Amino acid sequence: MTTFPEYIAQNEERDGVRFSWNVWPSSRLEATRMVVPVAALFTPLKERTDLPPIQYEPVLCSRATCRAVLNPLCQVDYRAKLWACNFCYQRNQFPPSYAGISEVNQPAELLPLFSTIEYVVQRGPQMPLVFLYVVDTCMEDEDLQALKESLQMSLSLLPPTALVGLITFGRMVQVHELGCEGISKSYVFRGTKDLNAKQLQEMLGLTKPSAAQGRGPQPEWVWFKFLQPVQKIDMNLTDLLGELQRDPWPVTQGKRPLRSLGVAMSIAVGLLECTFPNTGARIMTFIGGPATQGPGMVVGDELKTPIRSWHDIEKDNTKFMKKATKHYESLANRASSNGHIIDIYACALDQTGLLEMKCCTNYTGGYMVMADSFNTSLFKQTFQRVFTKDVQGSFKMAFAATLEIKTSREIKVSGAIGPCVSLNAKGPCVSENEIGTGGTCQWKVCGLDPSTTLALYFEVVNQHNAPIPQGGRGAIQFVTQYQHSSGQRRIRVTTTARNWADAQTQIQSIAASFDQEAAAILMARLAVYRAETEEGPDVLRWLDRQLIRLVGEHTCRVSATIDPNRKQLIPVFVFSVRSLVFNNSPDESSYYRHHFNRQDLTQALIMIQPVLYAYSFNGPPEPVLLDSSSILPDRILLMDTFFQILIYHGETVAQWRKAGYQDMPEYENFKHLLQAPVDDAQELLHTRFPMPRYIDTEHGGSQARFLLSKVNPSQTHNNMYTWGQESGAPILTDDVSLQVFMDHLKKLAVSSAA
Known part of the structure; x- marks a missing residue:
């Protein structure tokens, strides 16, 4: 008999699903009493090495309001070649290609082992990958040089057929033509005036009377000036990036450079809208400071007026915030409706306006990366990891995905929280009680990778006086359609079920499944x-x-x-x-x-x-409580907060290190002790996305504050002299302890x- 923790781990490993409750209360009334709703964390593209894609298309239920995919929970009549949908109970005929099936010759989608299965869609053209770089030139030479090197490096990681484009911006915005031999040519736009897609189309010469209307990419002549395959323009673009200079407009003392970020992003969205609607594409935006002019500006050019703080927002003292947020929201909506991803790499010591721009990444499933400078390993390594490949040599990124959910009659979907937008698809399984992005059973997720996880909330709608028969199960099906980085369209289907239980008589089993x-x-x-x-x-x-x-x-x-x-x-x-x-x-x-x-x-x-590990002479490294009592003089601590990896040397250890004991042959074990947390930290730094900030500090060091701000203050200046307590470090705070x-x-x- 499997225990619940084992059952939960198996389901997560196989299907990428974790439910809050693994036995569901069978009535609406009981479900509301549970406080935590029936909900799931779902990772649509969870990595599975044992899941080869199937080279045919899924079999769907014939009822127009259902269209669920054939799965292991369906009842099958092998003799009559019929299957009954487990969501709407419709009886369906198998297609002719399934004529040879029997109890001993079952197709993969009926095997319980394949509760998650992936299909390759054979019809339709294969789409190229599109990468559009939008580069800020208002930054220090050192920063710009580092960014140019990272961009040149990324060209070598792209597949030869991928299409690439370049837009640079400072006070003006330049859209670079990439097809020109021996000469740099670009279209220059004023940074203060926004353009709609139609105006942009005319100005860039992207219109022709015979232009193919409707879905899919336009004919090649439309986009070849601005988006070219890497194999054609690799050398040209490398040279063009190498020649990029700082924005030439002079910046007066006491002023910020004029940065037309809002218009540059608008032109990028418009360019892809005209050339590759409804096709996967990435707009990669690199910014070295806040937008200071035109639509989308978040702060004026006077250095003496700082960028908005929480205090300003509370007092409604934000001159640009509402207007800027509105501008970026409209861009995010336009990009997401066309399946385009917007990434933002913001590298500056001050704020750059991520608060106003967050919807660009959050609606489109793009990456948001924040660092102090483009010349840090945090940015360089993180950017390189965007282009990580799987064992088949394909990018670990998917484009233009949609997620659809089907549910049994007793349960409905309330909404989703994660990097997605609603497709406003009403259906029998949509709850009126909305949580997060609700009122729909389909969402668009323009950018997906193997760790992207959505939170999905459900509502039990079965009435208290209509009991579910003993042994009944509630089922949910997740259908994710996406463009694979190889250009294929794929459909991944996960079907999962949980037992119902009457909370009046079976509260133990519901509670144990939490x-x-x-x-x-x-x-x-x-x-x-x-x-x-x-x-x-x-x-x-x-x-x-x-x-x-x-x-x-x-x-x-x-x-x-x-x-x-x-x-x-x-x-x-x-x-x-x-x-x-x-x-x-x-x-x-x-x-x-x-x-x-x-x-x-x-x-x-x-x-x-955060996770805290202690290293000492008393034994191997051990996890310790995230508490001030864990900070001892003869310990080294390793703290992982996801965004930071911190190594903290206790007072005594720090003194020994300063005295150079680790360099003396008789203190070999001290040298090993110092090295152990560094090796463990390196392992985390090499695998995580985005790469964490690495901090090496000691007792009394200025950066020790990062550790002291995270630990539970069980010892403060109020109780540090209490008799009989273990002597940890007192924390000077008025916060209450856990x-x-x-x-x-x-x-x-x-x-x-x-």
């Missing part, structure tokens, strides 16, 4: 989503109310049936979510929330609750449950 890690992330995504649209204090109050209800529910109904530790993690995580939702600059918050809303469960858990928070929470939960 996946607290998935539930913590699903609730945290809801909190982050609300933080984007509501006032901060309201979100905190909502979080605390949910937590009190959950702990109260646990105390009253579940405590007799399950180990209290099963729900212990959730309060700890919610306590930590506050730092994810608040306490950063507006740009940093947008950056952290962007990654939290797209990463898989393991990475998201690290973001909420223990105080938990004690207060239990008191509230019991009083509200009474």
Whole structure:
């Protein structure tokens, strides 16, 4: 008999799905009492080495309102060559190609092993990959040089048939012609005036009377000036990038350079809209500072007026924010409706306007990367990892995807939170109760990679007085259609089912099926989503109310049936979510929330609750509590917060290191101790996307603040002299510790449950 943790791990490994509850309450009333909704974390392109794509197309249910894909949960009559859809119970005839099937000769899609299966769509043309570089030239020479080298390096990683284009911008915006031999030619646009797609089409000469209308790419003559295959223009473009200079417009002292980012992005979106509608493409935007003129500007050119802060936003003292956000939102909507991805690489010491631009990456599934400079390994390594290939030699990126969900009659889909936009597809399985991007059963995800994870929320709609028969199961089917990086269209189908249980009589089995890690992330995504649209204090109050209800529910109904530790993690995580939702600059918050809303469960858990390892002479490295009591003088700590990897040397270890003991042959073991966390850190630095910031610090060092701000302040200046405590480092803070928070929470939960 498999235990629930094993069952959960198997499902995640095979299907990329983690549910908050793995046995579902069979009535709407009971489901609302559970506090945490029935919800799932779903990774559509979870890497599977044992999943070869099938070279034929899926068999669909013939009912027009259903169209579910044949799967292992369907009932099959092999003699009559019929199958009954497990979602709408329609009986369907198998197509002629299935004439030879029998109990011993089953097609792959009927085998339980293939609850996730991938089909290759044979019809339709193969599409080329399109990469459009949009490059800021208002930056220091050193930064620009580093960026140019990274871009030249990326050309060597692209497939020879991929199409590439280049737009550069400073005070003016230049669209470069790539077909010219021996001469650089570009179309120059004013950075203060926005152009719609029609105007841009005429100015770039992209119109012709015989232009093919409608879907799909335009004939080659339309785009060949601006988008060329890498194999044709590799040398030309490498030279062109090498010759790029800083923006020539003089910048007066006390002023910011005039940067026309809003118009440059608008032209990039418009260019792809005219040439490759409804085809996968990436707009890769590299910016070295905020937009300071034209549509989309986020700050004026006077250096003495700083870019907006949370304080300004609260006081509604933001001159440009609403207008800029509106501009970038319209670009994001245009790009996502055509299946185009927008990536933003923002490298500057100050804020660059990610708060206003976040929708460009969040709606289109693009990457958002934030670093101090283009000359850091953080940017260089991260950018190189975008072009990582799988074992077959294809990019680990998918384009222009759509996700559709089918559900059994007793359950409906409320919405999704993640890098997607709604396709407004109404259907029998759409709930009226919207969570996140709701009111639809189909979403567009323009950019996908193997770690992109969506949070999907469901509503049990079965009424209390209509019991589900004993042994009944609820089923959900995820259908992801996407453009593979090889140019093929593919369809990946995942069908999964869970048992129903009557919460009146089987509360134990529902409680035992609770996946607290998935539930913590699903609730945290809801909190982050609300933080984007509501006032901060309201979100905190909502979080605390949910937590009190959950702990109260646990105390009253579940405590007799399950180990209290099963729900212990959730309060700890919610306590930590506050730092994810608040306490950063507006740009940093947008950056952290962007990654939290797209990463898989393991990475998201690290973001909420960083991992801390201790290295000492007492034995091998061991995980320790993220608590001030873990900071001891004779220890080295390694902290992984997802965005940072930090090595902290305790007071005594730091003194020994300064004295140079590690260089003396008799202290060989001390040398090994110092090296161990460095080796472990390197392993994390080489695999993660985006690459984390690496910090090496010690007791009393200025960067030790990164560790002290994350640990639970169990020892503060208020209680540091308490008798009999283990001597960890006291933290100078007025924040409450986790223990105080938990004690207060239990008191509230019991009083509200009474």
